Amino acid sequence: MRKIKIFDTTLRDGEQSPGATMNVAEKVSIARQLARMGVDVIEAGFAFSSTGDFEAIQTIAQEVEGSTICSLARAKTADIDTAWKALSGGKNVRIHTFISTSDIHLKYQFRLSREEALQRAVEVVTQAKAHVDDVEFSPMDATRSDETYLCEVIEAVIAAGANTVNIPDTVGYTSPGEFFQLIQAIGKRVPNIKQAVISVHCHNDLGLAVANSLSAIRAGAGQVECTINGIGERAGNTALEEIVMALRTRKDFFQADTSIVTEEIMKASRLVSKITGMSVQPNKAIVGANAFAHESGIHQDGLLKEKMTYEIIRPESVGAGKTSIVLGKHSGRHAFKTRLEELGYRPNEEDLNKAFERMKRLADKKKEIFDEDLEALISEEMGRSLERYQLVSLHAESGSGMKPTATLELSIGDKVIKKTGHGDGVVDAAYRTIAQMTETKSRLCSYMVKGITGGTDAMGEVTVILEEEGRRVTGHGADTDIILASARAYLSGLNQLAALGEKVKQGESKVGLI
Numbered sequence: 001m002r003k004i005k006i007f008d009t010t011l012r013d014g015e016q017s018p019g020a021t022m023n024v025a026e027k028v029s030i031a032r033q034l035a036r037m038g039v040d041v042i043e044a045g046f047a048f049s050s051t052g053d054f055e056a057i058q059t060i061a062q063e064v065e066g067s068t069i070c071s072l073a074r075a076k077t078a079d080i081d082t083a084w085k086a087l088s089g090g091k092n093v094r095i096h097t098f099i100s101t102s103d104i105h106l107k108y109q110f111r112l113s114r115e116e117a118l119q120r121a122v123e124v125v126t127q128a129k130a131h132v133d134d135v136e137f138s139p140m141d142a143t144r145s146d147e148t149y150l151c152e153v154i155e156a157v158i159a160a161g162a163n164t165v166n167i168p169d170t171v172g173y174t175s176p177g178e179f180f181q182l183i184q185a186i187g188k189r190v191p192n193i194k195q196a197v198i199s200v201h202c203h204n205d206l207g208l209a210v211a212n213s214l215s216a217i218r219a220g221a222g223q224v225e226c227t228i229n230g231i232g233e234r235a236g237n238t239a240l241e242e243i244v245m246a247l248r249t250r251k252d253f254f255q256a257d258t259s260i261v262t263e264e265i266m267k268a269s270r271l272v273s274k275i276t277g278m279s280v281q282p283n284k285a286i287v288g289a290n291a292f293a294h295e296s297g298i299h300q301d302g303l304l305k306e307k308m309t310y311e312i313i314r315p316e317s318v319g320a321g322k323t324s325i326v327l328g329k330h331s332g333r334h335a336f337k338t339r340l341e342e343l344g345y346r347p348n349e350e351d352l353n354k355a356f357e358r359m360k361r362l363a364d365k366k367k368e369i370f371d372e373d374l375e376a377l378i379s380e381e382m383g384r385s386l387e388r389y390q391l392v393s394l395h396a397e398s399g400s401g402m403k404p405t406a407t408l409e410l411s412i413g414d415k416v417i418k419k420t421g422h423g424d425g426v427v428d429a430a431y432r433t434i435a436q437m438t439e440t441k442s443r444l445c446s447y448m449v450k451g452i453t454g455g456t457d458a459m460g461e462v463t464v465i466l467e468e469e470g471r472r473v474t475g476h477g478a479d480t481d482i483i484l485a486s487a488r489a490y491l492s493g494l495n496q497l498a499a500l501g502e503k504v505k506q507g508e509s510k511v512g513l514i
Contacts, residue, residue, distance in 0.1 A: 005199075007223050008042050047072075058086045062089040075123075096136040134163055136164040172203035172209060266320045389495055408420075412437070445472070477489030
């Protein structure tokens, strides 16, 4: 089982994401978390680029332990010297220097010949080696470079003292098959390659950064450069959490693993997201909000029976808490019942089925079903076991210049009755009409409304207190339509009064028989 080094460049390449600039304190905070995770190398910044980067590298090198601290440097004398000054107080430090090897870069950007670029690469590696034992060299835009020339440069910098040679797919141009062949070719064509670790740095312009990095590992790469949440230039870099968990989950296939403490992954993701202001998309692998959430009834049923049916990674293994069974329009009865039991409810089959159907209807109206929604639904259904009055339908009208009207259909015993009534408002109209239809004379003592959950699609819960012949009851109703919730609450109270009345009659009957 090979050990793959993780080189994290969140603080350097990741910070190059538009809007992701970090101050010194923020960089130190992230560096400490990366060290807790067991990251092998932390590229803390580009010392020559700014005073802030210099200070961050210097502070991290002196204060953060457990990881090698690295500074980037161009193939220039001043860059190498500045990187060394920033790193000089640290225990384990590395200088990472680079120059392009692709003809397109050499011609249009650097305006150098191949020979000049090769000579400069050797010079800066030699200079860096005079300062530190650990030197990394990157032939920028390697995947668009001539293979023979690329191998020549790699051989020369290793001879000059480079311990790590990093092969960057700078513009995210290559494909997994091509990259595998390139890494394999370097391993075969560079005579002194065994004296250095082959590293890879892939960009995600075509969405292939992780796939290309994994392909390179199979071809012999021993280090992967990556960032938390995959942030970085343009479309970003290889995502640390994805590469680490792919290796950890499929050790059988890759025959390789890392030393990352995976339980710290979610903390790192959230910290970087908070500091940079770059939110993680919900469907992002490993760290997205939906990574361990299941709504499909088929998936939920399988998970509840055996988690391995639809979950190849335990959420606890990346610090993501536990599996989330999300109730919605695609959920099944098994998941619904299980969630109710977790909330402490044990409904009978009839109440469960009714509440499940109501949950399905509710899910068509709102995006997310909360526990409070479920409690309101099941409490209402479980309270209907002795229902005399059931709401079949309700239509209410109100507005400026018109009289509030409510038309209701009620099931009373074995009959369905329909009636229209008016009132001071639609709730009053509904209540007056219900009272006439049920021929009850209860008094409304209290009427309260509260939002169970947030948002414009929130469930509303209505609580009423009714009094009749000295008996007081509390009725509850819940719905996204507050008028329907009000009618259900009123009928809930009337049904309780009716049930109490039946108990009193039965009691009087028994007394008479004695």
